[in-house]
Amino acid sequence: MKKWINIGKKLNSSKNKVNRGYALHRNFCLDENSSIYKQIKENLQKKKNFIANLGHSTFFIYYEGVKILTDPFLSPHIFGIKRQEPAILPQILPQMDYILISHAHYDHLDLRTLRRLNRNTKIILPENTKRVLGNMHFLEKIELPHWRSYEDKNFNVLSLPVKHNKGRSILFPNTEVSSYLIDIKGTIFYFGGDSAYFEGYKEYGEKFKIDFAFLPVGGYEPRLLLKNVHMNPQEAVKAFIDLNAKYIVPIHFGTYHTFPKFVKVEAPLNQFLEQAHKKGIKSKAKVIVPNTLINI
Numbered sequence: 001m002k003k004w005i006n007i008g009k010k011l012n013s014s015k016n017k018v019n020r021g022y023a024l025h026r027n028f029c030l031d032e033n034s035s036i037y038k039q040i041k042e043n044l045q046k047k048k049n050f051i052a053n054l055g056h057s058t059f060f061i062y063y064e065g066v067k068i069l070t071d072p073f074l075s076p077h078i079f080g081i082k083r084q085e086p087a088i089l090p091q092i093l094p095q096m097d098y099i100l101i102s103h104a105h106y107d108h109l110d111l112r113t114l115r116r117l118n119r120n121t122k123i124i125l126p127e128n129t130k131r132v133l134g135n136m137h138f139l140e141k142i143e144l145p146h147w148r149s150y151e152d153k154n155f156n157v158l159s160l161p162v163k164h165n166k167g168r169s170i171l172f173p174n175t176e177v178s179s180y181l182i183d184i185k186g187t188i189f190y191f192g193g194d195s196a197y198f199e200g201y202k203e204y205g206e207k208f209k210i211d212f213a214f215l216p217v218g219g220y221e222p223r224l225l226l227k228n229v230h231m232n233p234q235e236a237v238k239a240f241i242d243l244n245a246k247y248i249v250p251i252h253f254g255t256y257h258t259f260p261k262f263v264k265v266e267a268p269l270n271q272f273l274e275q276a277h278k279k280g281i282k283s284k285a286k287v288i289v290p291n292t293l294i295n296i
Contacts (some may be wrong), residue, residue: 023108028076029110030088030291037088038292042092051212051294053288055085055106057193057254059214060093063296066155069096070191070214071108072117078106078256084203085255085290091203097121098155100182102193104132104175106166106254111136123156124150140180146178160204162195164229187211190243192220194252196228197235203240212286212296213245218253233272237279247286248276254290257261 030036032253036052043050044062057071074087095118101109114123114136121131122140130143144148144159158181167173179206182189188208192215195217206212222233230252231239239270240248253268269289276285288294 002178007109022085028083028086030086032092034291035090035253036291036293038093042296043293048197050293051249051286051288051296052293053251053290055083055087057102057216057252058087059191059249059251061182061189062247063187063189064154064167064194064222066098066184067096068092068098068100068182070118071102071193072099072113073107073110073256074113077111078110083256088291091118093117094236098157099138100157100180100191101129102130102179102191103123103164103166103177103196104160104172106269108194109168122152124180126159126178126289127190128172129175132172133174144178146176154185161200162193163198163200164194164196173255181208181210190214190245192216192239194229195231197231197239201239205242205244209246210243212247212252213243215239215243216252218248218266219257219262219268220268221262221266222259233268236272237275237281239283240281241279247284248281248287249288255281 029155036136040052040060049063053061054074056073059070059072061068065123074090076083076087095125099121109132119138121138122142123138124142124144127143127145130141133141137263141158143239144150146159146161160181162177162179164177166177167174168175179193180191190213191209194216215236216231217233220226220230250269250272286294
C-alpha cells in the first residue's frame with residue numbers, strides 16, 4: 001500500500017508541475033473546445049497547409065507534412081504581466097517535427113511552455129543557447145551559428161544574423177540572436193524573430209527567393225529605448241520590400257509588451273496595414289491575428 005501511495009504522490013506532483021503558473025489563469029487558456037484548436041486539428045487531419053498565429057512570435061507552420069513551432073511562448077503571464085490574448089494550452093498541441101528559437105529572451109524562449117510541449121522533437125537554437133535548457137530532454141538540441149545550416153529530409157534551415165540585443169540574464173549573457181531561412185520542398189519561409197531594421201535585409205533579398213517573410217511589427221514604443229532592437233511598422237514594411245518576398249506575415253504584436261499599456265497605444269497591426277497600403281503592398285500581406293489560422 002505504501003508503494004502505491006508514493007506513486008500517487010509522484011503523479012500528483014507531476015500534475016501540479018504542469019499546472020503551476022496556469023491555475024490562476026485557467027479561464028484565460030484555450031483548450032480542446034477552442035476554435036483555434038479545432039481548426040488546427042481539422043487541417044492536420046485533411047493535410048492542408050496552414051499558418052496559425054498562437055500569439056506574439058509563436059507560430060505553428062504546417063507545410064507538406066512538416067510541423068514547425070516558432071518561439072513557443074504560451075504562458076498566461078510573464079513576470080506577473082498578463083497576456084492581452086489567451087494562449088492555447090501547450091500540452092494539447094500535436095508533436096512538432098521542429099521547434100525554432102530565435103533568441104533567449106523570456107518572451108521567445110519560455111521554459112514553462114517548453115516543459116509542457118511534446119518534446120520528442122528537434123529544437124534549433126542560436127549559438128550559446130543550448131545551456132539555457134539545462135537537462136531538459138529533446139530528441140535533439142541543435143545550435144546553429146550564423147550562416148550555418150541544418151538539413152533533414154525535406155527540411156533545411158539556415159541561421160541568419162539580425163539586429164537585436166544578445167543575452168538572457170546575468171547567468172546567460174552571451175546567448176546569440178538569429179533569424180531563420182526555412183526551405184521545405186522549395187518553398188522558403190523567413191522567420192525574422194526580433195530585430196531592428198538593418199541593411200542585412202537587402203542582402204537576404206538579393207541572395208534568397210523568399211515566399212513568406214515573418215517580420216515583427218510591435219513592441220517598438222517607447223521609441224527612444226527600443227529603436228535599436230525593434231522595428232516599427234514602417235520599418236517592417238521597408239524590410240519586407242528589401243527581402244523581396246511574396247508575402248509578409250506580421251508577428252510580435254497584440255499579445256505582450258514590457259510596458260503593457262503600449263500594446264494599445266502602438267496599435268501595431270493598424271499602423272502596419274496603413275504603411276503597407278501607402279507602399280502598395282497590402283495585397284501581399286498575410287495578416288493573421290492571434291489565435292487564428294490561414295491556409296496557404
